[in-house]
Amino acid sequence: MSNVNAGTATALPSGVRSAARFVFDWIPLAIVTLLWEFASGTAVPAEVLPAPSVVAGEIRELLVTGEVFSHLFISLFRISVGLGLSIAAGVLLGIGMARLDPVENFFEVLLALTYPIPKTALVPLAILWLGVGTRTAILIVFLACLLPIVMNAYNAASDVDQNLVWSAKMMGTEGRRLFWKVIIPATIPEILTGVRQAIPIAFIALVSAELIASNQGIGYLILTAGQVGNYPTMFANIVIISAVAYFAVRGFEIGRERGLVWT
Numbered sequence: 001m002s003n004v005n006a007g008t009a010t011a012l013p014s015g016v017r018s019a020a021r022f023v024f025d026w027i028p029l030a031i032v033t034l035l036w037e038f039a040s041g042t043a044v045p046a047e048v049l050p051a052p053s054v055v056a057g058e059i060r061e062l063l064v065t066g067e068v069f070s071h072l073f074i075s076l077f078r079i080s081v082g083l084g085l086s087i088a089a090g091v092l093l094g095i096g097m098a099r100l101d102p103v104e105n106f107f108e109v110l111l112a113l114t115y116p117i118p119k120t121a122l123v124p125l126a127i128l129w130l131g132v133g134t135r136t137a138i139l140i141v142f143l144a145c146l147l148p149i150v151m152n153a154y155n156a157a158s159d160v161d162q163n164l165v166w167s168a169k170m171m172g173t174e175g176r177r178l179f180w181k182v183i184i185p186a187t188i189p190e191i192l193t194g195v196r197q198a199i200p201i202a203f204i205a206l207v208s209a210e211l212i213a214s215n216q217g218i219g220y221l222i223l224t225a226g227q228v229g230n231y232p233t234m235f236a237n238i239v240i241i242s243a244v245a246y247f248a249v250r251g252f253e254i255g256r257e258r259g260l261v262w263t
Contacts (some may be wrong), residue, residue: 050232058236064205068240069223074218075206075241078134080140083195083202095183102126111147114191115224119144120208127213137209137217144205152194158189185244192256197254 033052040051050058062068097104119140126136162185168182210219218241225234 007144019106031164047157047229048201048231054232055239058232059110062233062236062240068237071217071221072240072244073136075210075219078137078217079141079202079206080252082138082206083145083198085138085199086142086145086149087195089142090194091151091153094150094155094191095187097150098154098157101182111150115147119205122210123212126209132213132215134214134216135215136213137206140209141202141205144201148197148201151190152190153187154190156190157183159190160186191261194257194258196249196252199249200245203248207241 006238036049037051037053040046040049042055047052069209076132093103097107122143123136123140128140128182168178206217207219207222210217211223213218221237222234222241225231225237
């Protein structure tokens with residue numbers, strides 16, 4: 001019977017299978033939305049927990065008026081800079097630790113000590129150093145995203161097939177050419193996995209920083225709306241930044257799948 005079902009599923013047109021998978025993937029969100037709609041005004045007062053239909057109307061209003069876009073662009077700029085810096089520093093540090101013992105010995109204890117610290121706990125200290133605004137948010141995003149990228153780059157460089165390295169050396173590839181032609185291509189898939197892990201962390205760190213140390217950005221909008229009791233706007237901004245984070249992750253995954261043609 002299972003073979004028959006498998007054969008039937010395989011025989012379905014690709015468009016039907018894609019549609020079925022899309023529906024199946026979004027069923028949990030639909031269930032949560034329905035429960036939220038039911039709970040609003042019954043289990044929880046609607047003034048505190050506005051219904052999804054109300055939040056959807058507020059999202060439409062924010063998008064039509066354009067009020068949210070300037071803050072959203074600022075938030076995305078902060079994420080882009082912080083994440084970009086963490087990728088550059090994390091890849092170099094991770095590969096350096098894997099290939100050079102002095103580098104690993106120098107940074108190992110520091111990274112082990114800082115790994116369990118919630119990076120959002122450093123926001124007050126960052127405010128003292130950099131003040132309220134973009135630089136503080138970028139620093140928090142950078143610190144939050146750095147370690148996942150370092151660890152994946154380190155593991156990837158440590159696991160490079162030595163047969164590839166020896167073969168390249170036998171053919172005269174040494175030094176920087178060995179690094180760029182053998183080490184980097186072999187580590188890219190796992191490094192991109194670290195970047196994939198860092199993207200949602202970047203959004204979490206950004207919103208946390210903007211809730212405390214910013215007068216612009218989506219986190220700031222969430223805070224100010226909540227302070228005045230404008231909960232539909234607060235939830236609308238939460239949904240907007242969540243949707244942007246989701247599409248950022250999905251876009252990266254699609255790009256990774258299409259780009260890594262040799263894996």
